Amino acid sequence: MIFKEYAMKNFLLVTTAVLFLSACGSSVKLDEVKVEDKTVTTPIVAAPETLPTPTPAPAALVAPVNTGSVSVRPVESVTADSPNSLSALGPQTTVPAISEPTAVQLPEAKVVTPEIQDAKQAAPEIVLPEPSATAPIVYFDYDSFEVRPEFQALIEVHATKINANKTTRVMIEGHTDERGGREYNLALGQKRAESVRQVLKLLGVVDSQMEAVSFGKEKPVSTGTSEDSMAKNRRAVINYR
Amino acid sequence: MYKLLSTFLAKFSFALQNWLFVSITLFAISAHAQFRVEVSGVGLTQLPIAVASFKGDDVSPQKISSIVISDLERSGLFRSIDVGGVVQDELSRPDMSSWRKKNVDAFLTGSISRLADGRYDVRCRLWDTVRGRDLGGQSHAVVVADLRLAAHRIADFVYEKLTGERSIFSTRIAYVTKSGGQSNLWVADADGENAQSALVSGEPIISPSWSPNGTQLAYVSFESRKPVVYVHDVATGKRRLIANFKGSNSAPSWSPDGKTLALTLSRDGGSQIYAVDATGGEPRRLAQSNSIDTEATFTSDGKSIYFVSDRGGSPQIYRMPASGGTAERVTFTGTYNISPRLSPDGRWLAFISRVNGAFKLHVMELETQQVTAITDTTADENPGFAPNSRLIIYATVHQGKEALMTTTLDGSFKTRLAGQNGDIREPDWGSFLK
Numbered sequence: 283m284i285f286k287e288y289a290m291k292n293f294l295l296v297t298t299a300v301l302f303l304s305a306c307g308s309s310v311k312l313d314e315v316k317v318e319d320k321t322v323t324t325p326i327v328a329a330p331e332t333l334p335t336p337t338p339a340p341a342a343l344v345a346p347v348n349t350g351s352v353s354v355r356p357v358e359s360v361t362a363d364s365p366n367s368l369s370a371l372g373p374q375t376t377v378p379a380i381s382e383p384t385a386v387q388l389p390e391a392k393v394v395t396p397e398i399q400d401a402k403q404a405a406p407e408i409v410l411p412e413p414s415a416t417a418p419i420v421y422f423d424y425d426s427f428e429v430r431p432e433f434q435a436l437i438e439v440h441a442t443k444i445n446a447n448k449t450t451r452v453m454i455e456g457h458t459d460e461r462g463g464r465e466y467n468l469a470l471g472q473k474r475a476e477s478v479r480q481v482l483k484l485l486g487v488v489d490s491q492m493e494a495v496s497f498g499k500e501k502p503v504s505t506g507t508s509e510d511s512m513a514k515n516r517r518a519v520i521n522y523r
Numbered sequence: 524m525y526k527l528l529s530t531f532l533a534k535f536s537f538a539l540q541n542w543l544f545v546s547i548t549l550f551a552i553s554a555h556a557q558f559r560v561e562v563s564g565v566g567l568t569q570l571p572i573a574v575a576s577f578k579g580d581d582v583s584p585q586k587i588s589s590i591v592i593s594d595l596e597r598s599g600l601f602r603s604i605d606v607g608g609v610v611q612d613e614l615s616r617p618d619m620s621s622w623r624k625k626n627v628d629a630f631l632t633g634s635i636s637r638l639a640d641g642r643y644d645v646r647c648r649l650w651d652t653v654r655g656r657d658l659g660g661q662s663h664a665v666v667v668a669d670l671r672l673a674a675h676r677i678a679d680f681v682y683e684k685l686t687g688e689r690s691i692f693s694t695r696i697a698y699v700t701k702s703g704g705q706s707n708l709w710v711a712d713a714d715g716e717n718a719q720s721a722l723v724s725g726e727p728i729i730s731p732s733w734s735p736n737g738t739q740l741a742y743v744s745f746e747s748r749k750p751v752v753y754v755h756d757v758a759t760g761k762r763r764l765i766a767n768f769k770g771s772n773s774a775p776s777w778s779p780d781g782k783t784l785a786l787t788l789s790r791d792g793g794s795q796i797y798a799v800d801a802t803g804g805e806p807r808r809l810a811q812s813n814s815i816d817t818e819a820t821f822t823s824d825g826k827s828i829y830f831v832s833d834r835g836g837s838p839q840i841y842r843m844p845a846s847g848g849t850a851e852r853v854t855f856t857g858t859y860n861i862s863p864r865l866s867p868d869g870r871w872l873a874f875i876s877r878v879n880g881a882f883k884l885h886v887m888e889l890e891t892q893q894v895t896a897i898t899d900t901t902a903d904e905n906p907g908f909a910p911n912s913r914l915i916i917y918a919t920v921h922q923g924k925e926a927l928m929t930t931t932l933d934g935s936f937k938t939r940l941a942g943q944n945g946d947i948r949e950p951d952w953g954s955f956l957k
Contacts, residue, residue, distance in 0.1 A: 344710045344721050345721070345760030347721060347722045349723070462861070463861045463862050464904065464905070464948075464949070465729070465787065465831075466861045468743075468750060468771060468817075469794035469815040470815065472815075473815065493749075493770065495749040495789075497727075497745065498729075500727040501727070
C-alpha cells in the first residue's frame, strides 16, 4: 500500500536525519558531564501593595490589577492555586453595571426558517421583536445595520425627547448576536449605533448630545441559540446617561 | 542540516494529508485535564522519543518528565513512547540496544534534587539511541515556583537539539476568562498552566495583544461603559489609556518594532484603521472607506498591514502598505473572511472563514495562495501563531464548552489547553522572551 511505503520511507528518512543531527552534536565522554548551567525564573506575581524589590532576575512579573470605577488599584495577589479568585480578592469596588435595556414584555418572534444563510443568499425570514412603546431599542436583521421602517416612529419619540432638553445626553449602544468574530461584531454593532444616530440627526438632534458606541457581542440580553433568542441581541439601545 | 529536517517535515506533513485515513481519538493524558485530539496516521511522521521518569520526580512538587512529555507531544513533532515507569537519572548511560528495539530514536533522562538553600536542582541528559551518543544536557537551579519553567526549558532543549528549530515551550500566552459577570485577563505559560491574573473587571475585556518585547499587553476594556484601549505593563500593573476617543476604540495590534499600534477607531464615523504611537498621541488615519475597516495586523517585516474590510460588500481580508495606501484583496473564497494573523516567518496567513454558517479556522500558504480548513469545530475565533510559526492557538467551542486549542499548521495534531475556570477565549501568543 502506498501509505505503508510512505510511512517506511519517512521513518527511514527521519532516522537518517536524526543520525545526521547527532553526528553534528557534540560527543562527550561519559564522566565529563557537559551541561549548560542556566538560571531560570518564572515571571512572578508582584506583591499587591508594595512594589517588588529590584532583583537581578529577569523582571517578567505579573502584577494583578482590579478595575475600580475609573482608577486602578492593585489587589491581593491571586495565585494559580486559588482558582476561586473571588474570595481571594481584596476590597472590591463594584463597577456600576451598564444599564440593561428596560425589561419589557416582548412578543415572541416567530421563526419561519431557522436556517443560517450566508450574507449573499436570501435573508432568513425571521420576524424581529416589535418596536416597544417604551423601550428605546431598535432591532436589526442578521448581518444588517439598516434601520427598518417599523422602528422609525420609536426613534422619533426619542428625538423629540432629546431635542426638548439641551442638557440631555444619550449613548447609542450597538450590539450583535453571538455569531462571528468579536472585533468584526464590534464594528457591526458600531454601524447599528451609527444608523440610529443618523436617523436622530435627521430629526434634528445635534452631535454634542449623542455618542454612538458598540458592545459587539459582549453584552447579550438573551443567551439562547434559537433564532428568536439571537434576534433579541441584534439591537441598538438609546441610553440616557 | 537542521533546516533540512524541518522543511522536510513541513512538506511531508502536507503531502501526507492526501493519504491520511482520518479518525479522531481522544486521550486523557494528565491530571491537569489537558487532552489531545490526534488524527491517527500522522504518528508515523513524528520522532519517537522516550522520556524516563526523572529520579526524584515522585517526590517533586512538579513532575518534570510529565511536563516535558506534554510539551513535546503538543508540538505534533514527537511521539512519546511509554517507558513503563522507568526511572533514570542523567549520570548513567542507558542500554541503547533495548531502546532501539522499542523503536525509540531519542531518550531523555534526568533528576531533581533538593539543594542546601531549599532550591531544586533539575538536571537532564539527552541520548541518541540510534547512534548511541550523548547529545548533552542541562541543569537548572530553581525555586519551587520555577519548577514548571525548568521543565519547559528542558523541553526546549530537546526540541531544539532534535529539530534544529527554535522552541516555544517557555513562552507565554495571554487569554481572557469570563465567569458570572466578571472578566479576567490572564498571563500563562504556553501550555495554559501557571496562569496569573493581570486584570480583573466587572465588564468585558477583549483583544489582548502582546508587545513584541513581551512586557506589555494592549487590550480593549469596557470598564468605562464603552470600548477603550489600554497598554498595560504586565510586571508593574501600570497602564496607559492609549485610545479613548469618541465612539468605539478597539483592535490594538503592535508593529514589529514595538513603536506603533494599529487601532480601529470610530471617532470620524464608521470603524476605520489608524496608527498611534505606543506612547500615546494623535492617531494617523491609515485607510479611508465608507465601510467597516478593522482587525489590522502587521507583517513581521513591518512593511505591510493585513486587515478586514467589507468595502466589497461583505468582510474580506486586504493588504496595504503599513503607512497606508492602496489596498489589495487577499481572500476570494466565501463571503465572510475575518481575523487575519500572519506567521512570524512570513509564510502563512491564518484567518476565520464563515462556511455554511460555521466559523472555521483556515490557513493560506501565501506563496501559493492555497487555502485549507484545518478544524472540525464550528465556532473558531481569534487565531494566533506561536513565535516559531509551527503552531496556531485559537479559541473555539469544543464539546459544548469554550476552549483554547493549539494545532499544527496542517491541522493534523491538536491539543486543548488547560486554563482557568469560566468561559475561556481571546488568546494571544507572546514572542520569544529576549
